[in-house]
């Protein structure tokens with residue numbers, strides 16, 4: 326699974342500081358409707374910079390903004406997956422804590438922040454609700470030195486936005502089935518009929534990103 | 544090395560893996576294949592993107608309780624969970640398998656099942672079974688059919704059966720309609736990961752005697 330490279334260790338005093346300033350950050354942000362339910366903002370590219378700020382500077386303001394946007398969605402997602410509200414809340418907090426700790430492993434040329442958060446939330450669901458281990462493929466990451474190309478990051482964000490539009494345009498029944506699958510309600514046999522998702526472009530984009538990453542790793 | 548894989552995962556398995564709906568043994572099979580196959584990794588990550596879109600569409604009004612951000616920061620301050628040891632990437636077993644075996648091939652606790660064939664059952668949930676199979680060079684695994692789905696992926700060496708030849712990273716997907724006799728290449732012992740969601744049925748060799756050993 327993930328390989329931890331740098332571990333975050335904070336002593337008590339620092340921890341206090343983190344909590345206070347992060348809460349302050351959240352409050353300060355509340356007044357601005359930047360992260361509102363407005364769709365165009367949801368997949369905004371800036372989330373990538375938020376994760377980068379957490380990775381590089383342990384930026385608590387950035388974290389508070391991400392938390393405000395994603396934590397309620399994770400909670401809603403887990404409730405739809407069969408969790409009760411209290412457990413979903415607890416898990417959402419743990420998912421967000423994982424995001425902080427694994428910020429260095431996020432690859433914006435292969436996933437949006439929402440996609441990455443989804444994978445963490447999904448793994449949490451398997452762990453907590455299904456009480457089962459989740460084998461993950463070998464980690465591939467850019468390492469401390471290499472940094473992906475900005476245009477590749479942008480391209481992936483755009484492909485994902487298009488996928489989202491395409492999903493919104495699907496017939497209601499099909500979209501509901503896909504959601505059902507991702508809430509964990511369909512077995513793989515039932516999923517077998519779920520083709521027709523427009524994934525060709527984004528798949529090629531991710532493949533390209535993997536090739537570049539392999540090249541950078543060698 | 545990576546682009547020589549000819550036999551890949553199906554879309555429904557990759558989507559179920561992304562959605563998190565597979566039995567643990569199947570997750571292990573998919574994760575192992577993705578570690579060797581960038582083609583399927585890209586397909587799998589595109590299914591993750593679908594999950595990202597589903598997450599984004601969630602109603603954000605299921606609000607978090609007061610103090611949840613502070614609680615999360617306190618959680619973060621406890622430090623990252625202990626890192627797992629990194630596995631050497633040139634190993635025979637990809638990282639997800641090494642997590643189950645506790646090392647590379649020489650850490651596998653083989654049990655002989657007859658005629659030189661050995662197996663090691665991996666500890667997963669019981670809905671499906673994951674096992675490593677050792678087939679001596681040139682030997683055959685007894686002809687068997689399936690009640691459910693059987694996925695077999697080659698990790699070392701190669702085998703051939705009535706369908707095709709399978710080498711490192713190749714996955715054979717067999718269902719109840721298939722009777723096959725995989726035979727290892729003569730040049731090298733073959734090690735495979737095999738996953739089934741139902742017990743194997745052996746049709747020819749030592750049917751009754753053999754089964755209890757291979758099944759568990």
Ligand SMILES: [Zn+2]
Nearest residue numbers: 551552580583
């Ligand atoms: Zn493949």
